[in-house]
Amino acid sequence: MTNNNIFASASLALLLLLTTGAGALISAPAIAASAPVAEEEEPEKGPHRGRMLRKDDFAVELSIFETGVPPEFRVWVTHDNKPVAPEKVDLNVKLTRLGGVVDDINFYQQSDFLRGDMEIYEPHSFMVTVEAQYQGKTYRWEYDNFEGRTTIEAAVADAMEIGTEIAGPATLDQTIPAYGKLSLPAGAKRQVSARFDGEIKTLHVGLGDRVKKGHTLLTIESNESLKPYDITAPADGVVTQQLANSGEQTNGRTLLTITDSSVYIAKLAVYPSDYKKVETGAPVNLEVAGSDEVRKGEVTFIEPEVREDQARIVWVKLTNDNQSLSEGSFVSANIEVATIDVPLAVKRVGLQGFRDFTVVYAKVGEQYEVRMLELGKMGGEWVEVLGGIEPGTEYVTENSYILKADIEKSGASHDH
Template sequence: MNPMIKNCACALTLIVVAACGLSACSDSGSGANADHGDGHAAEAPAVEKGEHNGRLLHDKNFTLELAIFETGVPPEYRAWALVDGKPIAPAEFSLQVRLTRLGNKIDTINFAPQGDALRGDSVIYEPHSFIVTVEANYKGNQHRWEYESFEGRTRIEPAVAEALEIATEIAGPALLKETIAVYGKVVPHPNLERDVQARFDGVVTDVQVTPGQTVEAGQALFTVESNESLKSYTVKAPIKGVLTVLHAKAGQQTGGKTLARILDNSRVSVELAVFPEHLNKVKTGAPVTLTFAGSTLESRIEQIALETNANQSVNARVTLDQPFPLGAMVKAQIQIDEYEVPLAVKRSGLQAFRDFTVVYAQIGDEYEVRMLELGREAGDWVEVLGGLEPGTTYVTENSFVIKADIEKSGASHDH
């Protein structure tokens, strides 16, 4: 089979399998007013709303309006009641709401009269995704309802998650290494480059090497006849390396000029340009990660120059104990700080949801948004200040698949 056709067939199979797995992941809501915020399976009936834009719950002649109120306050429940279609005072009935979140965590909310309504005593934290159990008491009569109010939640079968390469990790402490991106180039190591001159001026009588030739330390390069003594002496290579420059020619006066240049690139330096806004953060000995031609190397800052370049940058020097083409451009990350935080997540797992930055928590084969309060960022990690409990399993790779499924389903934020 043609490889291209085979690859396309495999991709199509994966899409079909994923679609089947993602489309079979919701349960029917319980209660007369089940609200399928995750949008899978049959579309839920429209929620009946009251004059306060809350959900209306009916039981014979008793009607409860329950709304999430968040004007000028953190989200909280407010409730109103009607008997035979007429409002009753909030002191005449009692109410309790239980929110069963993903993972069977239950929030119990009690109510007390305030103004013309009953006011819940707890903040309803994000996400507003739960099974809602409502129990009201009016003149000794109990009224009970239960319905689903999901948002940012979906179910993916384990086999499909594996096929889609959805990866997870457990949220916990992390060591953040803050870096800055810089650029530089490969230059000769200062101890491995030599300009060769004649010790005594005279006439070059013989040249024993050619440009580009590799020479050993102590190898004869050329012969010079001294102008003063008229005796000949041999100029030898001070180091091992390559003759990158050879100006010496037979019959030529040396005249104090550079006659040859020898370069050994078995070790090289990298000069990284650090600009003023970062200069006070870069220290000698700081770890550096260098990227060149697809390869990654680890080193440390060896020296920081005292002089400023024409573009106002300052060179930070790194030594590499291996040959590299001189003049090659290098990208680097210099570590400027390191600190441990009690809770962090991988940057690769972050997604946007409504006005929040989120990760997707995994419990069993269900995934649900967790709205994050974020702190410092460094490398692959982002500090979490709120919105996620330590020990939570969350998606680190291919979280966009979950986001796309939730957006496709039209996950609601129903109050």
């Protein structure tokens, strides 16, 4: 575990450098330096590429065999450099894994070797205890075979904001992406004109003014009766067009436009492969260009016709309470098409690559170790786990790349 302790110390040193200001960088070599790490001697390998364990003239070659079968132990025994018939040796191997789980493996004869009676499941990271009995003598060896494991002190992990959660059941929200623009609903724009032509005596509002329904907009003197009358706002809204001024004749034209911008419609394009997945009432998360806010809505209408590019347009109503939305703004959205409850899931943010596996890092005390996952369905921030981690396991979600970097740096791999 020497490399792991150095990592924790170096990490803490780096943290101190970052928090003590630029001046501390001058003395960085003095703070972060540590004694050179002595390279571990490569274990002796036997003719079957297994680890050789020797005591006096007795030797055991312990190999992990996984060609065409799940990983298993196979053992060849020699005495005075001569092969020993496997039936003359009683052998037991115990694998003590992180968290105290012990795999107890016994052996039986097959051909000229002893074969373990259980699969060596991933990760191949454990303390190995080997006990052999031969000609009335007992031989015992113990060694570490760690991979994908590191140690980080709690204070350093907190400073690096390494966050964890517990693996367990989750609800997967499966979504499809969609894109579109904001539009005003029908009737949002009201054009104001005079019922009886005449001269505009008073213009009570100006461009950009907000009005309520019934608010007086203009006073007109009728050309026929020469009597004044008022034109009032037909609805709440904002004056978005002013097309006339005091002293002018109305002449049957539009004088003002009042726009109600309290509600917008996000019109989203859905393409043929997803037509059948989207239904009215489906929840939608939306982001409008220029804003980091995630808005929630639901599908209120699906247009029956398709566009020239074969997209079908889906409507989502958005309220504009803070008046931050604008007509024509681009919208990106995720439309929920299925909700699936699964018994075991992890957060996708915690996933990392290790060898040929997708893994998360399980946490036990101050130690962290890979868990090779068999994954199922994905939805939202979650991914279903079919195997590789036990329910209730604490695993890293935030900043798992720190663990990946340290483990890759150590370069440790298991015996074969």
